[in-house]
Amino acid sequence: MSSSAEHVLSVKNLKKKLGKTMIIKGISFDIYAGEIFGFLGPNGSGKTTTIRMLVDLIRPTEGTVTVCGLDVHKQHTEALKLMGSIVENPEMYPYMTGWENLEHFARMVPGIGQDRIQEVVDIVGMHNRIHDKVKNYSLGMRQRLGIAQALLGKPKLLIMDEPTNGLDPQGIKELREFIRRLANEGMSLFISSHLLSEIQLMCDRVAIISHGEVIAVGRVDELLEQSTGKVLIHVDSHEKTMQVLESFNGLEVAEAEEIEMAELMRIPNTTILAVRMDMAEIAQLNHALVVAGVNVFAIQVKKPSLEELFLNLTGGESID
Amino acid sequence: MTSLYPLVKNEVLKILKKKRFLVVILVLAALIPIFTYAQLKVAQNLQEQFGSTDWKLETQQRITDYTNRLGSARVPEEWKKYMMVQVQQLQYYLDKDINPQSPNGVTFTRGFLSETVSLFVPLLVLAIASDLVSGERSGGTIKMLLTRPVKRWRILASKLIALTMFVSLIIIMTIVLAYLISGSVFGYGGWDMPVLTGFQVDGTEVNTAYVHAIDQWLFLIMQGGLAWFSAMAVACLALMVSVLVRSTAASIVIMMASIIAGLILANIASSWESAKYLFMVNLDLPDYLTGQLPPIEGMTLPFSMTILAIWAIGSLIVSFGVFTKQDILN
Numbered sequence: 233m234s235s236s237a238e239h240v241l242s243v244k245n246l247k248k249k250l251g252k253t254m255i256i257k258g259i260s261f262d263i264y265a266g267e268i269f270g271f272l273g274p275n276g277s278g279k280t281t282t283i284r285m286l287v288d289l290i291r292p293t294e295g296t297v298t299v300c301g302l303d304v305h306k307q308h309t310e311a312l313k314l315m316g317s318i319v320e321n322p323e324m325y326p327y328m329t330g331w332e333n334l335e336h337f338a339r340m341v342p343g344i345g346q347d348r349i350q351e352v353v354d355i356v357g358m359h360n361r362i363h364d365k366v367k368n369y370s371l372g373m374r375q376r377l378g379i380a381q382a383l384l385g386k387p388k389l390l391i392m393d394e395p396t397n398g399l400d401p402q403g404i405k406e407l408r409e410f411i412r413r414l415a416n417e418g419m420s421l422f423i424s425s426h427l428l429s430e431i432q433l434m435c436d437r438v439a440i441i442s443h444g445e446v447i448a449v450g451r452v453d454e455l456l457e458q459s460t461g462k463v464l465i466h467v468d469s470h471e472k473t474m475q476v477l478e479s480f481n482g483l484e485v486a487e488a489e490e491i492e493m494a495e496l497m498r499i500p501n502t503t504i505l506a507v508r509m510d511m512a513e514i515a516q517l518n519h520a521l522v523v524a525g526v527n528v529f530a531i532q533v534k535k536p537s538l539e540e541l542f543l544n545l546t547g548g549e550s551i552d
Numbered sequence: 553m554t555s556l557y558p559l560v561k562n563e564v565l566k567i568l569k570k571k572r573f574l575v576v577i578l579v580l581a582a583l584i585p586i587f588t589y590a591q592l593k594v595a596q597n598l599q600e601q602f603g604s605t606d607w608k609l610e611t612q613q614r615i616t617d618y619t620n621r622l623g624s625a626r627v628p629e630e631w632k633k634y635m636m637v638q639v640q641q642l643q644y645y646l647d648k649d650i651n652p653q654s655p656n657g658v659t660f661t662r663g664f665l666s667e668t669v670s671l672f673v674p675l676l677v678l679a680i681a682s683d684l685v686s687g688e689r690s691g692g693t694i695k696m697l698l699t700r701p702v703k704r705w706r707i708l709a710s711k712l713i714a715l716t717m718f719v720s721l722i723i724i725m726t727i728v729l730a731y732l733i734s735g736s737v738f739g740y741g742g743w744d745m746p747v748l749t750g751f752q753v754d755g756t757e758v759n760t761a762y763v764h765a766i767d768q769w770l771f772l773i774m775q776g777g778l779a780w781f782s783a784m785a786v787a788c789l790a791l792m793v794s795v796l797v798r799s800t801a802a803s804i805v806i807m808m809a810s811i812i813a814g815l816i817l818a819n820i821a822s823s824w825e826s827a828k829y830l831f832m833v834n835l836d837l838p839d840y841l842t843g844q845l846p847p848i849e850g851m852t853l854p855f856s857m858t859i860l861a862i863w864a865i866g867s868l869i870v871s872f873g874v875f876t877k878q879d880i881l882n
Binding site for chain 2: 287288289310313315320322323325339340
């Protein structure tokens with residue numbers, strides 16, 4: 233109890249076997265009070281299966297999930313009282329209004345009255361549409377209603393699965409501020425995403441998962457320090473540039489992503505190369521290119537991102 | 553520990569808000585007038601045929617009719633058995649001076665209930681029961697439902713209690729609507745009309761030793777109780793299928809197919825004796841009250857009730873066992 237009490241959520245050696253295949257191969261991590269914890273992995277890496285085990289929708293083959301020291305399976309009722317969750321899409325009863333949906337879920341927890349429902353409606357800012365039928369809601373509205381539902385029981389831990397799905401950029405920004413506010417009030421948040429930039433902007437710590445295994449856990453900034461950045465070089469001759477690059481040591485030509493290319497102005501008959509290298513050598517490289525007669529239009533340093541880190545860790549498995 | 557009451561309230565509200573019960577009422581309100589009209593036509597036809605409204609003449613005519621057909625070599629053996637039983641019963645009614653088909657609202661209701669219990673009432677029950685769990689799964693709401701601080705068996709129990717309430721309501725509404733609608737044509741009387749019950753069919757002989765007359769209102773209550781019993785058996789089975797199958801459509805098709813199979817079996821399988829252990833041939837409980845020839849030899853009211861109870865309890869055990877343990881994968 234003493235060690236697990238400071239952890240709001242503690243996941244130990246979680247495994248799940250479906251049929252003959254092991255989908256989750258021993259996941260462990262802890263979440264502390266008031267922290268925003270990111271859970272990052274490509275689609276199909278086992279994120280949702282793990283989340284379902286966290287909330288006792290799926291029974292793990294091995295391992296335990298404890299919330300404030302309570303086992304979610306053995307002490308189902310007590311443990312789930314401390315959690316609020318949205319697993320995948322926030323699906324509610326479409327034939328009822330938002331308010332009726334909240335009343336429905338409030339009835340399932342003792343001691344939640346009309347005043348608490350009003351409170352969560354105000355928190356997510358839905359008072360205008362709350363008495364409309366859910367089937368007439370946009371996905372963004374449903375997300376808000378989902379959050380309202382998850383907050384009903386004043387949880388210590390809020391679990392959100394891909395919360396930015398279906399939100400416009402403004403909505404995502406609002407959600408980010410909202411999540412930060414909840415964390416500042418002492419709530420712990422568990423946020424899964426396949427979007428690295430989201431996790432990077434939102435979370436304090438992150439666990440990166442691939443093929444049912446956690447491949448890295450830590451503070452986002454610390455993890456990023458391990459990663460080498462990418463440099464985009466905009467030149468006229470692909471061939472000559474490659475010759476110059478080969479003369480540098482410890483340098484690796486990487487594939488430039490379409491999205492990165494789009495950031496640069498394209499000039500006809502030119503090429504963009506992406507290179508992983510030590511930042512200190514950029515000036516030298518530029519000099520060498522000029523000496524070799526290559527016309528350099530731009531050299532851009534990409535800040536290291538979780539994406540790079542992810543590619544480093546998984547050895548190039550793609551993530552979208 | 554939360555009490556079950558708010559959970560049951562949730563389930564009842566969901567059934568009402570989905571407008572499933574409204575559909576049931578509308579179907580009843582649309583069908584009963586059709587049957588009432590058909591019944592009226594039959595009565596008018598008979599009157600034209602015999603030129604009188606004397607029920608004794610009419611009953612005597614029916615007995616003669618059956619007896620004539622019994623003499624024909626072309627009539628299958630099973631039909632002959634059925635007709636011999638009918639003849640003996642009609643004769644008994646005639647001897648006791650009781651009109652078995654007195655035209656009034658209560659008699660219509662009695663007839664309607666015994667005709668609908670094997671197919672129509674189960675269909676109405678399925679309209680409510682089939683998507684109780686599968687609907688939550690296909691709608692994705694099961695994830696929110698099962699991540700509450702409530703044990704899973706309590707959630708299923710609340711669904712079962714709500715279902716029991718609606719099955720009872722369906723039987724009550726069938727009786728009430730049939731009486732109100734047909735009564736406007738046939739009159740609202742007939743509550744204290746005597747009805748004979750206690751016929752025991754033994755082979756082709758009707759044993760009248762235990763036959764006694766009871767008031768029709770009491771008969772209707774007994775009939776309603778038996779109809780409720782068989783409807784509950786269907787409800788428990790439908791709940792199990794709804795737990796096991798993810799799609800509501802598939803769940804309805806599975807249940808309808810087995811109930812219709814029961815109807816067909818009841819007509820053709822009188823020589824396949826072990827078919828009597830299937831639930832679907834045992835649904836017609838009210839028929840035992842009037843002493844109809846059972847579909848398969850050896851079937852009695854206590855036998856059928858036991859079979860239905862075993863099936864119902866078995867499906868509840870499976871439902872709770874699976875629902876409390878199953879992984880919710882999507």
